[in-house]
Amino acid sequence: MENEKKNLRQRLRNFWYYYKVHTIIGLLIAALLAVLIAQCGSRVSPDYTVVLYMRKELSEPMTNAMAAELQKFGIDRNGDGKVVVEIVNCSFDTGARNEVVMGSIGKMQGQLSLPDAPLMITDKHTFADLNEQGVFAARGDLPDQEGKALQLKDTPLYEAVNSVKPNYLVNDLYLSIRDLETGGLQDNKFAGEFLSSSQALLENLLAAYVK
Numbered sequence: 001m002e003n004e005k006k007n008l009r010q011r012l013r014n015f016w017y018y019y020k021v022h023t024i025i026g027l028l029i030a031a032l033l034a035v036l037i038a039q040c041g042s043r044v045s046p047d048y049t050v051v052l053y054m055r056k057e058l059s060e061p062m063t064n065a066m067a068a069e070l071q072k073f074g075i076d077r078n079g080d081g082k083v084v085v086e087i088v089n090c091s092f093d094t095g096a097r098n099e100v101v102m103g104s105i106g107k108m109q110g111q112l113s114l115p116d117a118p119l120m121i122t123d124k125h126t127f128a129d130l131n132e133q134g135v136f137a138a139r140g141d142l143p144d145q146e147g148k149a150l151q152l153k154d155t156p157l158y159e160a161v162n163s164v165k166p167n168y169l170v171n172d173l174y175l176s177i178r179d180l181e182t183g184g185l186q187d188n189k190f191a192g193e194f195l196s197s198s199q200a201l202l203e204n205l206l207a208a209y210v211k
Contacts, residue, residue: 046086047077048201049117053090053108053126054173058161062168063087065160066121073204077197088117115180115191118198121152124172137179141206149174150202155209177202 050070052063067085074083090108092101111117112135122130127149130136138147152158152173161169177198185191 045078045080046084048074048085048119048198049088050085050119050121051088051090051108051111051117052121053104053130054121054123055094055125056091056123056169056171057093057096058089058091059164060089061164062161063089065164066157069157069160070201070205073208074197074201112178115185115188115194118178118180118195119202120176120178122149122174122176124174127174127176135178136176139177141203141210142176143210145174145176149176150206150209175202175205 048070050067052058052066058066064087067087070085071083074085076083088107088111090104090111092104094101120130120135127136127145131145131148136145136148140147142148142150144151152175153169153171157175158169158173177195180186180188180191180195
C-alpha cells in the first residue's frame with residue numbers, strides 16, 4: 001500500500017514536471033470560457049438600439065436614464081418579458097484627447113454601416129454634420145429641422161438626463177431617424193424589421209411629446 005502511494009505521488013510529480021505549462025494554459029482557457037459563457041448567458045438582448053452622437057460626453061447613468069425614458073414607448077419585441085433600449089454612446093467632449101474624439105466618431109461611423117439602430121440622438125452640431133451627409137429621413141410628423149428631427153429640449157427625456165446631474169444639458173438636442181436607403185442598407189434583410197420597429201417607437205414618443 002505504501003509503495004502504491006509513493007508510485008502515485010511520483011506519477012503526479014512527473015506529470016506536473018512535464019505538463020505544468022500545458023495544465024496552466026488549459027485551466028486559464030477553461031476559466032476564460034466560463035466567464036464568456038456566463039456573460040453571454042446574462043447579457044440582455046435589446047429590443048431597440050439608439051445611437052447617441054453629440055459633442056458633450058454623457059455618463060452611463062445619464063444614458064441609462066435616457067434608455068429608461070425611451071423604453072416607455074416600445075414593446076417587448078424579443079419575448080423576454082421586458083422592453084430594453086440600448087444606447088450606443090458615441091458622445092465626446094470637444095476638449096478631449098484626439099484619440100478619444102476620433103474613437104467616438106469611428107464608433108458612430110461603424111453604426112451607420114449597420115441597420116440595427118435607425119434612431120439617433122444628436123446635438124445641433126452633430127445633426128448638421130450628419131444632415132449634410134444625407135443621413136436623416138424626412139417625415140411629416142417630425143416638427144423640427146425641416147421634418148428631420150424632434151427637438152428634445154424640455155421634454156421628459158431631456159429632463160431624465162438632467163435628473164442625474166442638474167442643468168447638465170442646456171442646449172438643443174434632437175431625435176431623428178436614419179434614411180437607410182441613402183445609407184445603402186435597403187437590401188439588408190434585417191433593415192425593414194429594424195426600421196419599422198424604430199418608427200413605431202418614434203410614433204409612440206411623438207404622440208406623447210408633441211401636443
